[in-house]
Amino acid sequence: xxxxxxxxxxxxxxxxxxxxxxxxxxxxxxxxxxxxxxxxxxxxxxxxxxxxxxxxxxxxxxxxxxxxxxxxxxxxxxxxxxxxxxxxxxxxxxxxxxxxxxxxxxxxxxxxxxxxxxxxxxxxxxxxxxxxxxxxxxxxxxxxxxxxxxxxxxxxxxxxxxxxxxxxxxxxxxxxxxxxxxxxxxxxxxxxxxxxxxxxxxxxxxxxxxxxxxxxxxxxxxxxxxxxxxxxxxxxxxxxxxxxxxxxxxxxxxxxxxxxxxxxxxxxxxxxxxxxxxxxxxxxxxxxxxxxxxxxxxxxxxxxxxxxxxxxxxxxxxxxxxxxxxxxxxxxxxxxxxxxxxxxxxxxxxxxxxxxxxxxxxxxxxxxxxxxxxxxxxxxxxxxxxxxxxxxxxxxxxxxxxxxxxxxxxxxxxxxxxxxxxxxxxxxxxxxxxxxxxxxxxxxxxxxxxxxxxxxxxxxxxxxxxx
Amino acid sequence: xxxxxxxxxxxxxxxxxxxxxxxxxxxxxxxxxxxxxxxxxxxxxxxxxxxxxxxxxxxxxxxxxxxxxxxxxxxxxxxxxxxxxxxxxxxxxxxxxxxxxxxxxxxxxxxxxxxxxxxxxxxxxxxxxxxxxxxxxxxxxxxxxxxxxxxxxxxxxxxxxxxxxxxxxxxxxxxxxxxxxxxxxxxxxxxxxxxxxxxxxxxxxxxxxxxxxxxxxxxxxxxxxxxxxxxxxxxxxxxxxxxxxxxxxxxxxxxxxxxxxxxxxxxxxxxxxxxxxxxxxxxxxxxxxxxxxxxxxxxxxxxxxxxxxxxxxxxxxxxxxxxxxxxxxxxxxxxxx
Numbered sequence: 160x161x162x163x164x165x166x167x168x169x170x171x172x173x174x175x176x177x178x179x180x181x182x183x184x185x186x187x188x189x190x191x192x193x194x195x196x197x198x199x200x201x202x203x204x205x206x207x208x209x210x211x212x213x214x215x216x217x218x219x220x221x222x223x224x225x226x227x228x229x230x231x232x233x234x235x236x237x238x239x240x241x242x243x244x245x246x247x248x249x250x251x252x253x254x255x256x257x258x259x260x261x262x263x264x265x266x267x268x269x270x271x272x273x274x275x276x277x278x279x280x281x282x283x284x285x286x287x288x289x290x291x292x293x294x295x296x297x298x299x300x301x302x303x304x305x306x307x308x309x310x311x312x313x314x315x316x317x318x319x320x321x322x323x324x325x326x327x328x329x330x331x332x333x334x335x336x337x338x339x340x341x342x343x344x345x346x347x348x349x350x351x352x353x354x355x356x357x358x359x360x361x362x363x364x365x366x367x368x369x370x371x372x373x374x375x376x377x378x379x380x381x382x383x384x385x386x387x388x389x390x391x392x393x394x395x396x397x398x399x400x401x402x403x404x405x406x407x408x409x410x411x412x413x414x415x416x417x418x419x420x421x422x423x424x425x426x427x428x429x430x431x432x433x434x435x436x437x438x439x440x441x442x443x444x445x446x447x448x449x450x451x452x453x454x455x456x457x458x459x460x461x462x463x464x465x466x467x468x469x470x471x472x473x474x475x476x477x478x479x480x481x482x483x484x485x486x487x488x489x490x491x492x493x494x495x496x497x498x499x500x501x502x503x504x505x506x507x508x509x510x511x512x513x514x515x516x517x518x519x520x521x522x523x524x525x526x527x528x529x530x531x532x533x534x535x536x537x538x539x540x541x542x543x544x545x546x547x548x549x550x551x552x553x554x555x556x557x558x559x560x561x562x563x564x565x566x567x568x569x570x571x572x573x574x575x576x577x578x579x580x581x582x583x584x585x586x587x588x589x590x591x592x593x594x595x596x597x598x599x600x601x602x603x604x605x606x607x608x609x610x611x612x613x614x615x616x617x618x619x620x621x622x623x624x625x626x
Numbered sequence: 627x628x629x630x631x632x633x634x635x636x637x638x639x640x641x642x643x644x645x646x647x648x649x650x651x652x653x654x655x656x657x658x659x660x661x662x663x664x665x666x667x668x669x670x671x672x673x674x675x676x677x678x679x680x681x682x683x684x685x686x687x688x689x690x691x692x693x694x695x696x697x698x699x700x701x702x703x704x705x706x707x708x709x710x711x712x713x714x715x716x717x718x719x720x721x722x723x724x725x726x727x728x729x730x731x732x733x734x735x736x737x738x739x740x741x742x743x744x745x746x747x748x749x750x751x752x753x754x755x756x757x758x759x760x761x762x763x764x765x766x767x768x769x770x771x772x773x774x775x776x777x778x779x780x781x782x783x784x785x786x787x788x789x790x791x792x793x794x795x796x797x798x799x800x801x802x803x804x805x806x807x808x809x810x811x812x813x814x815x816x817x818x819x820x821x822x823x824x825x826x827x828x829x830x831x832x833x834x835x836x837x838x839x840x841x842x843x844x845x846x847x848x849x850x851x852x853x854x855x856x857x858x859x860x861x862x863x864x865x866x867x868x869x870x871x872x873x874x875x876x877x878x879x880x881x882x883x884x885x886x887x888x889x890x891x892x893x894x895x896x897x898x899x900x901x902x903x904x905x906x907x908x909x910x911x912x913x914x915x916x917x918x919x920x921x922x923x924x925x926x927x928x929x930x931x932x933x934x935x936x937x938x939x940x941x942x943x944x945x946x947x948x949x950x951x952x953x954x955x956x957x958x959x960x961x962x963x
Contacts, residue, residue: 221731224727225727227727231687231723232720235694235716237698238698238705238710238716239709239713242707242709242775243706245706249706250922250923250925250926253695253698253930254699257695257698258930260692261934261941264691264692265692265945266944268684270948271684272684273951275681276680276681277681320923325923326925327925556710556775558776558778558780563714563780566714567714570717571717571721574721581728581736585731585732589735
């Protein structure tokens with residue numbers, strides 16, 4: 160049996176980044192939600208916002224901790240398994256990764272401690288600032304990591320020196336052609352993901368008739384948010400697709416499973432792409448719609464995969480199906496938001512049980528869509544790590560053997576399954592416990608321990624106000 | 627880009643050197659706390675021990691990311707050669723850090739499996755520290771290199787010497803952790819930390835002596851660096867200061883001072899770090915590429931230096947503030963649980 164270090168390294172990278180990605184997909188939106196709740200609590204003084212915020216902070220703590228430790232793995236992957244990629248691209252991408260650490264990770268880490276443990280140690284406004292800084296940090300991190308990824312998809316602002324990339328224009332490197340689309344599309348996606356989780360949890364409580372007051376606020380806020388973000392995502396996704404058509408035509412051809420360059424391309428709703436035969440089987444399609452969407456003209460020409468040399472084509476099936484899963488989920492989400500508004504108009508939003516059940520079922524959909532979208536864009540970038548310039552096969556660490564990577568992959572698999580399964584189970588347990596459990600903690604004992612503390616003077620009157 | 631004549635390598639050497647040292651120091655004491663955690667007398671003690679680092683461990687570990695990424699940014703050739711060479715120690719380190727990182731939350735939430743996560747926290751901290759020591763030892767021993775790649779095998783890094791450096795770092799971190807606990811606790815728990823601190827100190831002393839004797843035997847260049855004239859006179863303050871600090875550390879572990887054990891442990895780390903830096907200078911990929919040969923392009927170093935020199939002080943300020951919020955003796959009741 161021969162183990163291929165390249166193939167195993169790709170599996171390993173996909174494995175560790177897919178699990179890691181699920182956490183920011185949730186915590187970026189959740190950090191913003193918590194900051195909004197803390198802000199509302201500070202502004203209105205209404206204790207309900209405090210209860211909701213405290214509840215979500217506990218879930219945030221579990222997911223963020225997992226995000227941190229699984230995130231530390233990522234930069235080391237570049238060195239251990241993709242050393243030739245690191246050597247070739249470091250001059251260009253490393254500052255983006257370093258700026259992610261400098262502008263995001265430290266901000267998140269320092270203020271997270273205060274957000275989680277400092278509520279009784281700092282004034283109320285400082286606690287709100289901490290929530291705001293954590294949210295800002297998560298967004299800064301999104302900015303830099305997507306700038307890095309976008310540069311790999313649509314490289315710009317570089318020149319080649321001795322087979323390695325050298326920077327020529329940092330603005331072009333950071334704002335590479337696909338970056339604005341990818342950033343907008345991804346940030347919207349993670350906010351929507353969080354929205355459906357919050358909405359699903361709220362619906363769960365409404366069905367059980369527990370924590371009804373909190374649940375109504377959560378569901379109502381979520382519906383407002385999703386009303387804006389889900390339709391916006393349709394628009395952003397379309398724009399991102401057009402950008403891909405222009406910049407990465409082979410990826411787009413794979414996404415749509417188009418083999419022959421022609422006019423009046425149909426839109427394939429379903430097909431079994433066959434890379435050997437260079438054709439699709441069992442096709443269900445709508446005539447001309449592909450050209451209409453992609454070129455805004457039913458007569459428009461779209462390039463097919465046969466236009467590209469065989470060794471420059473991405474795999475077809477994964478981008479094709481992953482894309483359809485993502486778009487399908489998007490349409491489901493849109494339908495759910497529309498139904499929500501119809502029920503709200505009838506005044507039955509919080510009472511219609513079948514709708515609440517649908518909301519509970521829909522709560523993990525965002526994660527599936529985010530992973531599907533990620534698979535579409537990353538597998539679609541193949542066979543390159545830097546699109547059109549550096550092959551994945553030329554990026555892997557030369558000293559690795561198949562056994563090395565098989566062992567490490569086994570280690571990552573075991574640990575991630577254990578840790579993520581536990582983490583998800585614990586978050587579900589917190590959800591079942593509900594917001595009320597937050598008040599059950601004996602937080603009034605804080606008076607003991609540290610005398611003469613200047614900051615204590617401010618929030619003293621508050622400790623009693625929330626019980 | 628305009629042609630730059632300014633040499634950024636010394637700046638980046640300093641930033642990386644300080645960044646890695648801050649990591650060793652900061653995550654060092656909280657990994658050390660994790661190592662000692664397994665020896666804590668009871669659950670109340672364990673809760674306090676863990677609470678003493680719960681609000682700050684995450685920020686401490688961030689320096690590891692910064693160290694890794696700064697190495698990639700400033701000296702990419704070193705990153706591309708060294709990381710594959712220490713493939714398995716890094717794997718063990720990362721998996722260990724995952725276990726100990728999630729244990730903060732999981733041991734509280736997952737009460738049925740608390741013992742499992744307690745072990746995860748303790749052994750994760752210990753293995754993580756050991757793996758980092760192996761990386762350090764492999765770095766001192768040097769690598770088999772072909773052009774711009776590591777050409778050896780992934781198990782080359784497991785030698786008696788790297789085993790020694792691994793154990794040395796476990797003792798070193800335990801000493802830092804004990805110093806931190808003396809600082810953050812009081813009463814019987816503090817006495818307990820002092821006792822363990824004395825054990826760790828003896829381990830550290832033996833380890834420093836062993837590594838200091840073994841290293842010159844490994845590399846003639848290191849031997850001549852330290853023992854040739856006039857270096858032997860110029861560098862003699864390093865071992866002498868180390869010995870004085872060690873004496874002071876032992877005394878403060880035995881008297882009632884609360885701050886001195888931590889400060890002494892930090893100073894011992896400063897001296898050891900300095901000693902390694904003197905041995906290695908100016909190599910970043912021992913004994914093949916110097917800092918200048920492994921450096922990234924001037925444009926890269928310049929672009930990143932501008933932001934880093936502005937952001938690092940800001941980071942140190944707000945990180946300092948977050949430490950200040952949690953100053954004083956650790957208490958059981960600050961959690962958000």
